[in-house]
Amino acid sequence: DTSAETYHVESGKISFYQVTNHELIAAGQIQPGMNVVDLACGAGLTTRTILAAIGDECTIYAVAPAKEMLRSARRVITSCVVHFVHASADDFSRYIPKRVDRVFCNAAFWHFPDANAVLKEIHTVLKTTGRFLFNLPDQEFDFGDGKRSEMATVVANCLQQPQRSEVLRYSYQTIQGLAAENGFRIVDFKTIGIALRPEDLIRFYSIPHIGARRFPNLSLVERRQILTRAFSDLSPNETPHYRWAQFVLEPI
Numbered sequence: 001d002t003s004a005e006t007y008h009v010e011s012g013k014i015s016f017y018q019v020t021n022h023e024l025i026a027a028g029q030i031q032p033g034m035n036v037v038d039l040a041c042g043a044g045l046t047t048r049t050i051l052a053a054i055g056d057e058c059t060i061y062a063v064a065p066a067k068e069m070l071r072s073a074r075r076v077i078t079s080c081v082v083h084f085v086h087a088s089a090d091d092f093s094r095y096i097p098k099r100v101d102r103v104f105c106n107a108a109f110w111h112f113p114d115a116n117a118v119l120k121e122i123h124t125v126l127k128t129t130g131r132f133l134f135n136l137p138d139q140e141f142d143f144g145d146g147k148r149s150e151m152a153t154v155v156a157n158c159l160q161q162p163q164r165s166e167v168l169r170y171s172y173q174t175i176q177g178l179a180a181e182n183g184f185r186i187v188d189f190k191t192i193g194i195a196l197r198p199e200d201l202i203r204f205y206s207i208p209h210i211g212a213r214r215f216p217n218l219s220l221v222e223r224r225q226i227l228t229r230a231f232s233d234l235s236p237n238e239t240p241h242y243r244w245a246q247f248v249l250e251p252i
Helices: 002-011 015-028 045-054 067-076 115-125 150-158 172-181 198-204 208-214 220-232
Strands: 035-039 059-064 082-086 100-105 126-137 184-195 241-251
Touching: 015 045, 015 100, 015 126, 015 184, 015 241, 035 045, 035 115, 045 059, 059 067, 067 082, 100 115, 115 126, 115 172, 126 184, 150 198, 150 220, 150 241, 172 184, 172 241, 198 220
Parallel strands: 035 059, 035 100, 059 082, 100 126
Antiparallel strands: 126 241, 184 241
8 A cells, every 4th residue: 555655654754753752652661561552553653662662571562443554564563572453443452452551642642533432442451550641733732822833834834825723622621521531630741842844744745645635636746845945935943843742641
């Protein structure tokens, strides 16, 4: 599948994916012998980050709903401690044979149509001492300070459209409410700031299903041209910053 292969190639080079992955895994404080779920694992970037951090001293269940993504991940991840699971985030617990210590979800939580169903599944697989770690980018999360997403502003300028002003789905309060409804509490929250590089946006929108959704009817070459032009119009002190909200939840 072209989209899965492109995602595999490009995602590993996108700096904000690398930063959010490393921040998430560091916050997870994985110990030898732990059982871990990489939820919505995509092409396996987070799984590879876990393996780089602790090697084969844990068991990882890499879960994704797309067979093409799992095939792509399997080609590059050969560790015997990784078990690939074809399942959606709202129906994966029955495929996990034992309770786990950590569930990680990097750059995916806002894509789930039913967050309550996903949290119920996570609660089912977690040990009472376990933790769920995930993150949300600023175009999907309201930090409560009135600042608009600088990444979304750049993209809106590229499209010569006003930035969308709809109410964002998530905030600290909505996550707090979702957590409480599903037997969790927030034990840590962190804002991660990343300088947005032009090559990151170009690679991000080179991924077919992402680029086609935001830049319909434009070829990859055209997308590259307008993104490059948008950054070249900025002065050196106008480098956009990309903010991510990182949450750690634990069962109550």
